[in-house]
Each structure stands twice: as C-alpha cells, then as structure tokens.
Amino acid sequence: MPEGHTIHRLAAHHHAVLGGAQVVATSPQGRFTAGAARLTGATLAATEAYGKHLLHHYQGGPGGGILHVHLGLYGTVADGPGQPPAPVGQIRLRLVGGPAATAGAAARQHWLDLRGPAACELLTEAEADALRDRLGADPLRDDADPDTAGGRIRRSARPLGALLLDQTIVAGVGLVYATEVLFRAGIAPTMPGRRLTADQWQRIWADLVTLMRIGVRRGRIDTVRDEHLPEAMGRAPRNDRHGGEVYVYRRAGQPCLCCGATVAAGVLAARNTYWCPTCQPG
Structure with a gap:
C-alpha cells in the first residue's frame, strides 16, 4: 500500500x-x-x-x-x-x-x-x-497536530510499532516509515506507547516530517544517513522493488548497517516488523 x-x-x-x-x-x-x-x-x-x-x-x-x-x-x-x-x-x-x-x-x-x-x-x-x-496527524500537512497524536500514543499500552501504523493517530505513515523512524530513534517497535517520553515523541515526529518530505521530493523512501550510504560504506546499493536505502525494513537476517548485529523480524499487530536487537533494545 x-x-x-x-x-x-x-x-x-x-x-x-x-x-x-x-x-x-x-x-x-x-x-x-x-x-x-x-x-x-x-x-x-x-x-x-x-x-x-x-x-x-x-x-x-x-x-x-x-x-x-x-x-x-x-x-x-x-x-x-x-x-x-x-x-x-x-x-x-x-x-x-x-x-x-x-x-x-x-x-x-x-x-x-x-x-x-x-x-x-x-x-x-x-x-x-x-x-x-x-484521521490522525499527517506529518506532511501544515495543519497537523502532533501534540494530540503524541498524547494518544503516550496514554496507550499498545506497542509503538502498531500505534504509528494506526491511521487515526498518525495519518500517512506505513510500515516502512514506522519501522525506520523507530530504528533511527533507537526504540524497539514492541515498546508500549506509555513508556515513550514527550522528548522522544518530539524527535520521532520531527524525523517523520523530515523523512516524508524527502520521500515527496525523491519519490522513494530513503532513511539512511550519509555515513551509512553505499558509497560511504563501500557496500552494494539496496536492490528491492520498494527502492531507496533503509536500515532494517525487509533486511531480516542481514547485518545492521550501524552495529553489524543481525536484523530481526517478527509479526506485530498482524504486520511484519523489523528491528536491530542491539540498536533498539527492548
């Protein structure tokens, strides 16, 4: 989708x-x-x-x-x-x-x-x-209300990975952005929303705004920082129909680009999810 x-x-x-x-x-x-x-x-x-x-x-x-x-x-x-x-x-x-x-x-x-x-x-x-x-707050709209979205997340016992995919809380975020923004924040997708701090949510929201605006400009999802790009690391570019460079999405069994640990995969709220057990401790 x-x-x-x-x-x-x-x-x-x-x-x-x-x-x-x-x-x-x-x-x-x-x-x-x-x-x-x-x-x-x-x-x-x-x-x-x-x-x-x-x-x-x-x-x-x-x-x-x-x-x-x-x-x-x-x-x-x-x-x-x-x-x-x-x-x-x-x-x-x-x-x-x-x-x-x-x-x-x-x-x-x-x-x-x-x-x-x-x-x-x-x-x-x-x-x-x-x-x-x-609908919830859309990171690409000027009328978005991240405070209301963050408040709903921080009052919930549901896993963060599922909350970010709930379109009544955050609109427009799909599995790729939800997976990647949590990796970039160093937070496991299984962490309950009520454990998220206000400061952590502000950083996640700001990152979503930045990443999704890049997606609008480029027409693909790129979430990897410059130091982890293929040319910087001497690795082959990602070859996937979704395009773009990502950290953990659909990279199960491969080494984490940051720490080298094996990227894990599981099912969360009936959706596949991916994370690095080292970079995103539970």
Missing part, C-alpha cells in the same frame, strides 16, 4: 496536469458510471492529500463535488499527455482534461486512469470533513 508521501506526490501532480481544466470522466469498468457523469464538465479546482487519502475538489458541471480515492493494496494511477489509449483492464475511472478535452481534440489534453482502488467515491464537504476528523 502506498505511504503518505506517494499520495502527496499524486495530489501535486494531478493539480499540475489537470488543475483549472474541465474534465470528461468515464468509467470503462462500469462501477463508477454515475459518479463519472457527475464529474463530466466540472473543473478541477484543487487537490489534497491527507494521509493515504487523495481528494480532488471539483466545481461546476452537473454535480461536481469531491472525488475521494484510497488506493488500498492494489490501486494504481497512470496518466499521460494527449489522447488517452484504448481502455485495457479494469479502469474504474478515466479523467481527460485540458483546454480541448471537452471538444475531443488531443492538443494539450492530459488523461488519468485509476485502477483497483479500495475507495473511489464522491463526497460532500461535510463528508470530507468527517473523513479528515477520523
């Missing part, structure tokens, strides 16, 4: 290629036909990311409203300039926008295809507010 930095990148990109344009919306798959009809002729006024949720704000047209997308485990988005290709596979929503989109010309158009999302729906303003209210 994409983590929050990916959704923020999508929001910015979609605004860049379709913002201010009227769109023609279709549902080749047929599961969003009514919603597509409401969007056709509306103008994309703004885009927004909150945690792992993507929101398109439309104005005008027959219905307009707010398009809410959650990619979930299997959702993907593809886009490109010009005339869209013939639909292939299960496309839930296709958007075509640009100065000439409604006239059917290809010049200056841009298309966007959404496949396999966990959620694709139109919301009212009140429903979008309710969605935001259900």
